[in-house]
Amino acid sequence: MSPATPRPTTAAAAPAGASPAAPAALGVEGLTVGYAGAPVMADLTLEVPAGQIVALLGANGAGKTTLLRTVSGLLTPRSGRVVLDGEDLSAVSVEDRVRRGLAQVPEGRSVVAELSVEENLHLGALWKIPARRARRDAVEAMYDAFEPLSRRRRSLGHQLSGGERQMLSLARALIAEPRVLLLDEPSLGLAPRVVAQLLDTLRDTARRTGLTVLLAEQNVTSALSVADRGVVLGLGEIVADAPAADIAADPALRHAYLGF
Amino acid sequence: MDRIAFLLATGLARGLVIALFALSLVIIWRAARIVNFAQAAMAVVAVFVAFAVTALTDSFWLGLVAALVAGAVVGYAVERWLIRLVPARTPLPGMIVAIGLVMVLQAGIGIAFGPQHRPMAAPFSEQPFTVGGVPVLSPYDLFVLLVALGVVGGLALLFNGTTLGLQMRASAMAPEVSRLLGVRVPRMVTLGWMLSAAVASLAVLLLVPTELGLNAHSGDVLFVHAFTVAVLGGLDSPVGALVGGIVVGVLISLVTGFLGAGLAPIAVLALLTLVLLVRPGGIFAVKEARTA
Numbered sequence: 001m002s003p004a005t006p007r008p009t010t011a012a013a014a015p016a017g018a019s020p021a022a023p024a025a026l027g028v029e030g031l032t033v034g035y036a037g038a039p040v041m042a043d044l045t046l047e048v049p050a051g052q053i054v055a056l057l058g059a060n061g062a063g064k065t066t067l068l069r070t071v072s073g074l075l076t077p078r079s080g081r082v083v084l085d086g087e088d089l090s091a092v093s094v095e096d097r098v099r100r101g102l103a104q105v106p107e108g109r110s111v112v113a114e115l116s117v118e119e120n121l122h123l124g125a126l127w128k129i130p131a132r133r134a135r136r137d138a139v140e141a142m143y144d145a146f147e148p149l150s151r152r153r154r155s156l157g158h159q160l161s162g163g164e165r166q167m168l169s170l171a172r173a174l175i176a177e178p179r180v181l182l183l184d185e186p187s188l189g190l191a192p193r194v195v196a197q198l199l200d201t202l203r204d205t206a207r208r209t210g211l212t213v214l215l216a217e218q219n220v221t222s223a224l225s226v227a228d229r230g231v232v233l234g235l236g237e238i239v240a241d242a243p244a245a246d247i248a249a250d251p252a253l254r255h256a257y258l259g260f
Numbered sequence: 261m262d263r264i265a266f267l268l269a270t271g272l273a274r275g276l277v278i279a280l281f282a283l284s285l286v287i288i289w290r291a292a293r294i295v296n297f298a299q300a301a302m303a304v305v306a307v308f309v310a311f312a313v314t315a316l317t318d319s320f321w322l323g324l325v326a327a328l329v330a331g332a333v334v335g336y337a338v339e340r341w342l343i344r345l346v347p348a349r350t351p352l353p354g355m356i357v358a359i360g361l362v363m364v365l366q367a368g369i370g371i372a373f374g375p376q377h378r379p380m381a382a383p384f385s386e387q388p389f390t391v392g393g394v395p396v397l398s399p400y401d402l403f404v405l406l407v408a409l410g411v412v413g414g415l416a417l418l419f420n421g422t423t424l425g426l427q428m429r430a431s432a433m434a435p436e437v438s439r440l441l442g443v444r445v446p447r448m449v450t451l452g453w454m455l456s457a458a459v460a461s462l463a464v465l466l467l468v469p470t471e472l473g474l475n476a477h478s479g480d481v482l483f484v485h486a487f488t489v490a491v492l493g494g495l496d497s498p499v500g501a502l503v504g505g506i507v508v509g510v511l512i513s514l515v516t517g518f519l520g521a522g523l524a525p526i527a528v529l530a531l532l533t534l535v536l537l538v539r540p541g542g543i544f545a546v547k548e549a550r551t552a
């Protein structure tokens with residue numbers, strides 16, 4: 001495991017004084033998933049140890065989104081299982097996986113367009129913090145962590161820029177203090193600087209709270225710069241699984257599966 | 261002049277009932293993306309329960325409560341045991357099943373209770389008050405007006421001021437994202453059906469005392485008007501339902517008063533055609549693309 005290079009810390013991203021939940025390990029065992037026709041991945045096994053950031057890499061159509069959606073329960077696998085801290089999640093609904101501490105920021109613009117920034121944040125916190133006062137405090141803490149959002153509280157989702165939306169999606173997932181976070185291409189359509197800020201915030205949060213992260217990315221360099229480990233998906237199998245620095249330094253691998 | 265004041269006032273009361281029913285269609289559309297063609301038939305079932313309760317207890321008020329409860333129960337039953345089983349990939353199957361349900365419910369009521377209209381007494385007088393010798397509004401119209409305004413206000417509060425309302429709105433607009441945030445979306449859909457059917461039942465109950473009486477088809481004309489209103493206002497827009505309901509109610513009242521009842525449906529259709537020509541999405545339609 002490569003030690004993370006020190007970076008300037010951006011704002012803290014958890015409610016002040018909140019005790020982080022115990023980190024959890026995520027496992028995927030013998031997973032076969034597909035749509036109609038041939039499976040997208042067959043018998044895939046992957047371990048994300050507690051507190052680690054794992055970058056999930058691979059070309060377009062490699063199956064990153066499919067894997068994340070199966071882990072969160074939106075897709076039902078043909079066989080195999082998803083395990084959170086030793087518990088088999090096969091019979092657990094999407095909503096209840098969330099309650100077990102498994103959060104997903106889906107691909108694309110997942111902000112609810114017709115709701116305000118504030119409402120989006122409250123929505124993310126509702127199941128965890130039913131009391132209004134405490135929830136307001138948690139929302140305030142997110143405004144502190146994601147400064148630009150605090151200036152757009154009343155704006156509707158569809159009025160935000162791409163970067164603000166991605167920031168809101170991340171904040172909305174973090175507000176409920178998940179133990180495992182699935183992120184699907186947070187860099188999509190964002191300027192490099194915004195990507196760097198977003199990933200920095202993510203890494204700081206993860207370091208401080210012990211959050212386990214599975215980060216699907218096309219933006220290989222950025223993803224590997226914050227990850228402990230990289231997993232490369234090619235044609236439905238894992239073709240490489242190594243410390244982030246090793247993957248970044250392997251030109252053959254980059255040429256063959258990552259296209260640069 | 262006297263005539264106009266009277267027609268406007270009764271049109272307003274009638275319009276608010278239409279608005280209530282249209283609002284119930286908006287609620288269900290937003291919760292489940294279904295235009296519920298069975299809404300009137302479902303509401304009539306609930307009003308039959310209310311009728312029975314009133315007949316047994318001699319109390320209009322217990323009947324009113326019964327209509328709300330029975331409406332919610334009917335909404336629950338239809339969603340859980342019928343609509344949920346219908347594939348929801350496109351809106352069409354749901355609508356077809358809803359139309360089938362209309363036939364089953366109306367035939368069932370016809371078989372059980374016969375075709376006759378059962379008169380229902382209003383809890384207040386239907387003789388208009390006069391202001392300076394000019395008849396304006398009956399006490400019952402006033403009661404209808406207040407109840408409708410109260411329900412509209414209550415719904416606005418529910419949807420915009422409570423966390424349940426927030427979850428219902430989010431579930432309707434972005435079901436998948438909502439699930440990923442822990443919202444129990446199927447439960448919100450069921451709640452939407454219950455709420456919608458209860459509101460529709462209330463609207464039919466308020467209407468029946470001013471009509472011939474209760475039978476299987478008591479809600480049909482109201483449904484047609486409310487459907488027009490919902491399309492006019494945009495199926496997504498509660499404000500559109502409210503404004504549209506009042507406009508259609510007043511229009512019907514004025515046309516009936518000055519030109520004769522036979523022309524009222526034609527006036528409503530003309531208005532619908534006009535609006536759809538100018539704004540195909542409805543007057544209050546929102547332009548934004550929705551998220552999944």
Ligand SMILES: Nc1ncnc2c1ncn2[C@@H]1O[C@H](COP(=O)(O)OP(=O)(O)OP(=O)(O)O)[C@@H](O)[C@H]1O
Nearest residue numbers: 035036040058059060061062063064065066067218
């Ligand atoms: N809803 C769907 N129905 C049918 N096939 C699908 C569906 N979604 C994805 N696929 C197919 O499954 C495969 C994997 O897609 P997936 O979206 O998981 O890839 P990805 O790695 O996330 O790609 P990208 O980097 O472009 O987001 C692709 O071949 C894709 O065409």
Ligand SMILES: [Mg+2]
Nearest residue numbers: 064065066107
């Ligand atoms: Mg993808």
